Amino acid sequence: MQTPTSSTYLAAELRLPTNWLDYTILGIYFLVVLGIGFAARRSVKTSLDFFLSGRSLPAWVTGLAFVAANLGATEILGMAANSAQYGVYTTHWYWIGAIPAMVFLGLVMMPFYYGSKVRSVPEFLLLRFDKASHLLSSALFAVAAILIAGVNLYALAIVVEALLGWPEWVAIVVAGFFVLAYITLGGLSSAIYNEVLQFFVILAGLIPITVLGLKKVGGWDGLSDSLSKSHGSDFMTAWGGTGIGSENPLGANWLTIVLGLGFVLSFGYWTTNFAEVQRALSAKNLSAAQRTPLIAAFPKIFIVFVVMIPGLVAAVLVPKIGTPGSDLQYNDAIPYLMQQLLPNGVLGIAVTGLLAAFMAGMAANISSFNTVFTTDIWQKYVVKDREDGYYVRFGRLITVIGVLASIGTAFLASSFSNIMSYLQTLFSFFNVPMFVVFIIGMFWKRASMKSGFWGLIAGTTAAMVNYFVIYKQGIIDIPSDQGANFVSAIAGFVAGAVVMVAVSLFTAPKPATELQGLVYGTTSPGMAEPPAKGDDAWYRKPALLGWGAVVLAAACYIPFSF
Amino acid sequence: MSDSYSDKNLQDEVSELETKSVTAARLFDIRRIIGGLFVIYGVIVTIAGFAASDDEIDKAQGVNINLWTGVGMLVLGIFFLVWLKLRPTAPPVPPLEEGGGEE
Numbered sequence: 001m002q003t004p005t006s007s008t009y010l011a012a013e014l015r016l017p018t019n020w021l022d023y024t025i026l027g028i029y030f031l032v033v034l035g036i037g038f039a040a041r042r043s044v045k046t047s048l049d050f051f052l053s054g055r056s057l058p059a060w061v062t063g064l065a066f067v068a069a070n071l072g073a074t075e076i077l078g079m080a081a082n083s084a085q086y087g088v089y090t091t092h093w094y095w096i097g098a099i100p101a102m103v104f105l106g107l108v109m110m111p112f113y114y115g116s117k118v119r120s121v122p123e124f125l126l127l128r129f130d131k132a133s134h135l136l137s138s139a140l141f142a143v144a145a146i147l148i149a150g151v152n153l154y155a156l157a158i159v160v161e162a163l164l165g166w167p168e169w170v171a172i173v174v175a176g177f178f179v180l181a182y183i184t185l186g187g188l189s190s191a192i193y194n195e196v197l198q199f200f201v202i203l204a205g206l207i208p209i210t211v212l213g214l215k216k217v218g219g220w221d222g223l224s225d226s227l228s229k230s231h232g233s234d235f236m237t238a239w240g241g242t243g244i245g246s247e248n249p250l251g252a253n254w255l256t257i258v259l260g261l262g263f264v265l266s267f268g269y270w271t272t273n274f275a276e277v278q279r280a281l282s283a284k285n286l287s288a289a290q291r292t293p294l295i296a297a298f299p300k301i302f303i304v305f306v307v308m309i310p311g312l313v314a315a316v317l318v319p320k321i322g323t324p325g326s327d328l329q330y331n332d333a334i335p336y337l338m339q340q341l342l343p344n345g346v347l348g349i350a351v352t353g354l355l356a357a358f359m360a361g362m363a364a365n366i367s368s369f370n371t372v373f374t375t376d377i378w379q380k381y382v383v384k385d386r387e388d389g390y391y392v393r394f395g396r397l398i399t400v401i402g403v404l405a406s407i408g409t410a411f412l413a414s415s416f417s418n419i420m421s422y423l424q425t426l427f428s429f430f431n432v433p434m435f436v437v438f439i440i441g442m443f444w445k446r447a448s449m450k451s452g453f454w455g456l457i458a459g460t461t462a463a464m465v466n467y468f469v470i471y472k473q474g475i476i477d478i479p480s481d482q483g484a485n486f487v488s489a490i491a492g493f494v495a496g497a498v499v500m501v502a503v504s505l506f507t508a509p510k511p512a513t514e515l516q517g518l519v520y521g522t523t524s525p526g527m528a529e530p531p532a533k534g535d536d537a538w539y540r541k542p543a544l545l546g547w548g549a550v551v552l553a554a555a556c557y558i559p560f561s562f
Numbered sequence: 563m564s565d566s567y568s569d570k571n572l573q574d575e576v577s578e579l580e581t582k583s584v585t586a587a588r589l590f591d592i593r594r595i596i597g598g599l600f601v602i603y604g605v606i607v608t609i610a611g612f613a614a615s616d617d618e619i620d621k622a623q624g625v626n627i628n629l630w631t632g633v634g635m636l637v638l639g640i641f642f643l644v645w646l647k648l649r650p651t652a653p654p655v656p657p658l659e660e661g662g663g664e665e
């Protein structure tokens with residue numbers, strides 16, 4: 001999910017005491033990353049191999065890649081920052097803001113995505129609606145992916161400069177080069193494999209920080225007592241102070257949290273963001289594709305602890321963190337604890353994990369960008385009907401261009417960081433109407449071909465008007481950017497839905513024969529295939545995994561609710 | 563060309579590409595890489611744990627964190643290698659019952 005805090009300015013005093021041991025660990029990682037690229041190269045023959053790993057990966061691999069593609073470093077640093085600022089409210093971004101949407105994607109939407117054999121999220125719009133909605137969403141996705149990759153690269157450069165003392169341009173060029181090399185060589189397979197590896201390395205870095213941080217502040221009880229005294233008791237609860245009309249630092253109440261974050265924003269992000277969905281589409285069969293987001297949901301439930309606890313610990317150790325009186329920003333929480341607590345060795349693992357997370361965050365965007373640009377834009381509108389080898393070559397070329405463009409974006413971001421965070425907000429509003437269009441398109445046969453395009457336009461416009469005019473101009477008083485974000489999402493959802501229904505009533509529906517496998521209640525040939533051998537085991541049943549994750553996430557709320 | 567796009571062509575195209583795809587046959591198993599990397603990291607960090615100075619242990623709140631993390635990573639690495647040994651990659655099954663269009 002997009003990070004709530006966008007600026008990543010780290011204080012200069014955060015330089016880590018790294019030595020040869022830490023650099024050896026980092027060096028080994030870079031070698032392995034390149035090795036994966038070279039080794040995956042021989043598995044690329046067709047464009048399907050390059051863009052979707054030939055739809056052949058096992059579910060645990062795509063599932064871990066699914067969660068890792070979201071576990072970029074901006075997310076890790078941003079969620080720790082969020083915890084230092086808002087406290088245990090951060091759990092909402094995980095337990096209500098991710099799990100239900102991931103389960104919905106796996107159980108309800110994946111049969112249509114995977115069964116219809118589309119290669120991208122925009123391609124589904126092409127089948128269900130028309131070319132206008134397809135081209136609009138493809139183009140916006142392509143631009144947004146490059147922008148986010150560039151912002152990620154810039155954030156990496158700032159962190160690396162502060163922690164390791166490398167000049168910004170060196171970090172941008174080195175990280176850009178490695179991502180370029182391994183995706184150009186091995187395509188999505190190498191991106192996914194690196195994400196799985198990154199998942200384990202980042203956890204190996206975050207768990208020691210969490211354990212030592214807790215020890216330093218006297219365990220969970222010490223942490224809880226100390227923060228309840230300094231920040232009030234609501235700081236350590238998930239729902240305290242979220243009654244409608246009551247004040248809390250998040251600026252949101254339970255209704256906007258549940259509807260805005262939990263329903264609209266999170267469903268919009270998790271179910272239609274191609275950088276995530278692509279991982280599931282590369283799974284080897286429908287059952288594995290369904291299980292991809294469900295397997296991802298279990299680590300996602302617990303990851304919140306290893307990012308939230310360091311943020312809370314930092315709030316105890318540096319009481320003034322994030323205020324003008326302190327050198328440390330909220331985003332510095334994890335780097336600060338790395339500097340204070342980790343000896344050489346584990347420090348190298350944590351640095352490697354952080355760099356790996358930045359690169360994986362960028363790679364997820366690049367590998368989804370090259371797919372959308374090649375199969376949805378180039379192959380459908382520019383150079384059609386060439387032999388398959390041509391599109392593999394073009395995919396590699398556009399990967400190089402995409403990385404160079406995001407390196408350019410990163411340099412731009414270093415001089416215009418306000419514009420960049422503005423643009424990110426802008427694009428984040430596009431996910432919401434995407435979800436409306438998908439959900440109505442999948443469940444209502446009558447939704448007409450033209451209604452998709454107009455739903456997208458109306459929803460995006462409404463969310464933007466609500467955020468930039470009604471909130472920013474102070475027409476309605478919402479206490480924080482986060483709170484305004486939630487309300488804008490709800491506005492975009494409602495506007496998109498209303499316009500879609502209205503347009504559908506006055507325009508022609510899509511012929512029923514062309515809707516097979518795209519709308520609820522219909523099936524396409526691919527969806528009828530029987531489960532593969534072994535997939536009928538009880539622990540591989542999607543329904544059990546999905547509902548299990550929902551129940552577990554709900555149970556996690558209990559200790560933080562009273 | 564009309565504004566509507568037939569899904570028939572697209573599904574045939576993807577089905578055909580699936581039969582020519584070589585990823586399943588040629589892509590190495592990631593468990594080997596995770597296992598290998600974590601065994602190497604585990605050994606390095608465990609050794610750093612055995613050689614830990616008092617300063618380093620004091621910094622980490624009295625915990626020999628290198629030793630614990632190193633052992634943890636070593637165990638994870640060995641787990642992946644053992645898993646790979648016990649359940650090696652299944653050879654890819656040729657797609658027999660794919661919905662039409664194949665030879």
